[in-house]
Amino acid sequence: MLTIKALKFTYHDTTKNKKYGDMEMCFNLNVKAGEILSIVGSSGSGKTTLLNLIAGFNKPSSGEILINGKDISGLSVAKRPVTTVFQAHNLFPHLDVFTNIAIGIKPSLKLNTDEKEQVYQALESVGLENLSTRLPRQLSGGQQQRVALARALVRRQGVLLLDEPLAALGPAMRNEIISLIKKLVADKKMAALFVSHQPSDALLASKRCAFIHQGSVLDLSDSETMLNNPNHPEIKDYLGTL
Amino acid sequence: MKLKLGYLVLLLLMAFITVPLASLFFASDILGSQTNQESSLAFWNDAYLRRVIYFSLLQGTLSTVLSVGIGLFVARAFARYGDFPFRSVILSLFGLPLVVPAIVAVLGIVSVYGSQGWLPLGSDLYGLTGILLAHLFFNLPLAVRLLLPTWNNVPQQHWRISSQLGMNNWQQWKHIEWPALRESLPSVAVLIFMLCLTSFAVVLTLGGGPKSTTLEVAIYQSLRFDFDPEQAVVLALLQLALSITIALIASRFSHLPDVEPNLNIRSSIIPTSNKMISFMFIASAVIFVGTPLLSMIIDAARGPVIEVLNDASLWRAAGFSILIGLCAATIAVTLGWFLLSASAHKAYTGNIRMAQFLELSGSVVYVVPPLVIGTGLFILLSKLVNVFEWAILIVILINGIMGLPFVIRTLGPAMRQHTQRYQCLCESLELSGWQRFKQIDLPLLRKPLGLSAALVTALAMGDLGVIALFGSPETATLPLLLYQRLGAYQIPQAAVIAVFLLASCLLSFWLIERGIGGKSSDEKESA
Numbered sequence: 094m095l096t097i098k099a100l101k102f103t104y105h106d107t108t109k110n111k112k113y114g115d116m117e118m119c120f121n122l123n124v125k126a127g128e129i130l131s132i133v134g135s136s137g138s139g140k141t142t143l144l145n146l147i148a149g150f151n152k153p154s155s156g157e158i159l160i161n162g163k164d165i166s167g168l169s170v171a172k173r174p175v176t177t178v179f180q181a182h183n184l185f186p187h188l189d190v191f192t193n194i195a196i197g198i199k200p201s202l203k204l205n206t207d208e209k210e211q212v213y214q215a216l217e218s219v220g221l222e223n224l225s226t227r228l229p230r231q232l233s234g235g236q237q238q239r240v241a242l243a244r245a246l247v248r249r250q251g252v253l254l255l256d257e258p259l260a261a262l263g264p265a266m267r268n269e270i271i272s273l274i275k276k277l278v279a280d281k282k283m284a285a286l287f288v289s290h291q292p293s294d295a296l297l298a299s300k301r302c303a304f305i306h307q308g309s310v311l312d313l314s315d316s317e318t319m320l321n322n323p324n325h326p327e328i329k330d331y332l333g334t335l
Numbered sequence: 336m337k338l339k340l341g342y343l344v345l346l347l348l349m350a351f352i353t354v355p356l357a358s359l360f361f362a363s364d365i366l367g368s369q370t371n372q373e374s375s376l377a378f379w380n381d382a383y384l385r386r387v388i389y390f391s392l393l394q395g396t397l398s399t400v401l402s403v404g405i406g407l408f409v410a411r412a413f414a415r416y417g418d419f420p421f422r423s424v425i426l427s428l429f430g431l432p433l434v435v436p437a438i439v440a441v442l443g444i445v446s447v448y449g450s451q452g453w454l455p456l457g458s459d460l461y462g463l464t465g466i467l468l469a470h471l472f473f474n475l476p477l478a479v480r481l482l483l484p485t486w487n488n489v490p491q492q493h494w495r496i497s498s499q500l501g502m503n504n505w506q507q508w509k510h511i512e513w514p515a516l517r518e519s520l521p522s523v524a525v526l527i528f529m530l531c532l533t534s535f536a537v538v539l540t541l542g543g544g545p546k547s548t549t550l551e552v553a554i555y556q557s558l559r560f561d562f563d564p565e566q567a568v569v570l571a572l573l574q575l576a577l578s579i580t581i582a583l584i585a586s587r588f589s590h591l592p593d594v595e596p597n598l599n600i601r602s603s604i605i606p607t608s609n610k611m612i613s614f615m616f617i618a619s620a621v622i623f624v625g626t627p628l629l630s631m632i633i634d635a636a637r638g639p640v641i642e643v644l645n646d647a648s649l650w651r652a653a654g655f656s657i658l659i660g661l662c663a664a665t666i667a668v669t670l671g672w673f674l675l676s677a678s679a680h681k682a683y684t685g686n687i688r689m690a691q692f693l694e695l696s697g698s699v700v701y702v703v704p705p706l707v708i709g710t711g712l713f714i715l716l717s718k719l720v721n722v723f724e725w726a727i728l729i730v731i732l733i734n735g736i737m738g739l740p741f742v743i744r745t746l747g748p749a750m751r752q753h754t755q756r757y758q759c760l761c762e763s764l765e766l767s768g769w770q771r772f773k774q775i776d777l778p779l780l781r782k783p784l785g786l787s788a789a790l791v792t793a794l795a796m797g798d799l800g801v802i803a804l805f806g807s808p809e810t811a812t813l814p815l816l817l818y819q820r821l822g823a824y825q826i827p828q829a830a831v832i833a834v835f836l837l838a839s840c841l842l843s844f845w846l847i848e849r850g851i852g853g854k855s856s857d858e859k860e861s862a
Contacts, residue, residue, distance in 0.1 A: 148495070148499065150498075170495075170498040170499055171498060171499065171500070172501075173499075177496070179495070179496075181490070181492070182490035182492040182493060183492060185510055185511070185514065186514065187514040187517075196500060196510065200500050200501065200503070200506040248500075
């Protein structure tokens with residue numbers, strides 16, 4: 094169970110002439126184990142910042158990040174029970190598929206038999222058992238994201254952060270990866286946050302959805318209701334139905 | 336018109352390379368009579384020749400290994416300690432060796448490591464040790480500046496994944512930094528090896544006789560001291576063969592280092608590693624690069640400044656140096672502009688192969704060492720005229736054409752982008768010829784144009800290679816005057832001339848870069 098309570102962060106605009114301006118952000122939300130919560134919102138609203146705060150890449154000014162009731166906001170990035178799948182560059186180009194997954198268990202890559210078995214099981218879970226010796230450049234975009242998901246699996250962390258993992262994929266591949274994510278999250282009982290630009294992906298991926306607007310959660314409700322019959326003008330504007 | 340001028344430059348370049356080379360071949364008559372063949376065979380078996388080749392390769396290899404090896408750690412220190420105090424000042428200092436004349440650096444090295452220096456090495460300085468120190472002085476900062484941008488090429492996500500996986504310093508090096516560096520390392524190493532192989536002034540002044548002579552210096556000695564053109568020709572051909580081999584190896588690397596790399600490290604993204612170790616690496620490199628210059632300036636301040644400044648030969652030499660620098664830059668920039676305009680136009684019309692060929696032809700002169708061209712011209716012209724009377728003209732021409740690769744590298748990318756963006760617009764507005772150059776091309780390309788002109792001027796002003804071959808006391812430039820003073824063991828006078836030459840090069844560089852290039856857009860905004 095992931096709970097975010099009054100998590101505050103100030104985004105400082107470092108562009109010339111303060112083109113975008115500073116932004117005060119404050120987030121509140123919760124995700125149950127085995128659940129995917131989709132995060133949608135326009136560019137610059139703070140979706141990725143929210144994930145960065147949970148992962149520890151950005152430091153909040155105040156607030157709590159509770160995982161199973163324990164506040165992790167003071168922990169270093171490496172100590173947090175969190176794993177992230179990015180939009181791109183998830184894999185190290187010089188390592189083959191097996192090693193890219195194995196590095197998620199031990200960066201030293203000195204794996205015992207059980208750990209090697211875990212890697213093979215993860216490869217099987219994502220349907221890539223025959224491609225373990227391939228290099229990332231020999232894989233399609235969808236296959237690369239599957240490897241990233243397999244690494245997330247072997248990390249066995251309670252929270253999975255998905256930062257636009259489908260952005261570089263075509264429609265058919267998107268549906269396939271969403272199905273895979275749903276299955277893995279349910280099987281491993283992870284709490285997952287799924288950031289997407291596409292409302293259709295959010296609808297497909299999760300029952301609940303959070304709409305982020307200017308650094309805070311404007312609405313957190315049933316995906317169908319929010320995205321098909323939006324109440325807020327900001328969401329209507331985002332969906333282009335205003 | 337644009338294309339015609341480009342092709343004309345291409346023809347000129349071909350003539351500039353082939354005529355001296357043909358003169359070398361004819362002069363050598365290697366394929367001639369049996370007697371000649373026998374004498375050539377004897378020459379190939381000559382122990383001196385074998386020694387020269389061995390030493391050329393040895394010093395080049397060791398200089399490269401040391402420069403790149405140490406440069407790797409210093410670059411990493413800069414990358415992993417993004418907020419190091421005075422970081423940008425130090426990196427600017429590391430850009431200095433690019434415009435510091437080799438003969439000046441040699442004097443700085445002697446000033447620190449010579450018998451009267453701060454860290455005397457005694458007679459060991461003259462030979463391999465001294466050559467390696469001087470090459471390290473030049474190429475360590477170059478390696479740092481060329482390797483540093485590699486850290487920026489690592490995707491942000493890799494650093495984030497590494498911190499999420501809890502990778503330690505060694506694991507980050509092994510899985511993130513080294514794989515990225517492996518891509519750029521060979522091209523940097525080949526470039527440095529090439530620079531060391533064709534290094535002339537350093538080996539001429541710090542080389543200790545036949546034991547520590549490279550091909551470049553041996554060519555010079557054959558012509559100027561042994562009066563043996565036959566030997567010079569064989570040596571020049573050997574040097575050419577070596578350079579072509581290295582250029583062929585270099586052509587295997589698609590990525591060539593930038594002349595003006597982006598050295599701003601994204602410190603918010605790249606995690607800081609052990610600050611103490613980084614500090615030690617950076618401080619050691621700064622001391623190594625800074626002390627020869629500092630020591631030389633102190634020596635000059637203590638030296639006979641007034642006496643040297645009152646010497647008419649200094650001002651005559653300064654005049655020749657400035658003349659050579661400015662004329663060489665004019666030649667290089669003009670030829671480069673015509674060649675690049677034609678290349679960019681070809682690229683715009685979709686003829687990529689021709690565009691690449693035109694651009695590459697400007698860099699081909701780099702494969703042929705200036706001394707080889709000089710030797711060919713020397714042998715050809717010595718039959719027709721008194722070469723020493725034509726010295727300045729020949730030196731200007733060779734330095735101008737040898738500066739062309741620098742123009743191609745600095746101006747080329749900007750010219751390509753400029754043509755892609757504005758060619759269509761200019762055509763629709765019927766802007767062409769002088770009007771287009773004045774209203775569109777010059778204002779938008781003045782910055783890379785200024786940088787390339789400044790670079791060629793400084794390099795030509797500090798060149799000792801070609802002028803040493805053709806120069807005489809009447810036509811001495813500042814580097815030659817400095818070399819003559821060093822040869823006469825007038826070290827205090829030499830120190831003053833060296834600082835004068837260094838200041839002239841830096842001032843010319845700054846004035847030309849600012850004069851043509853103008854202020855950068857950032858500076859204009861802040862003003």
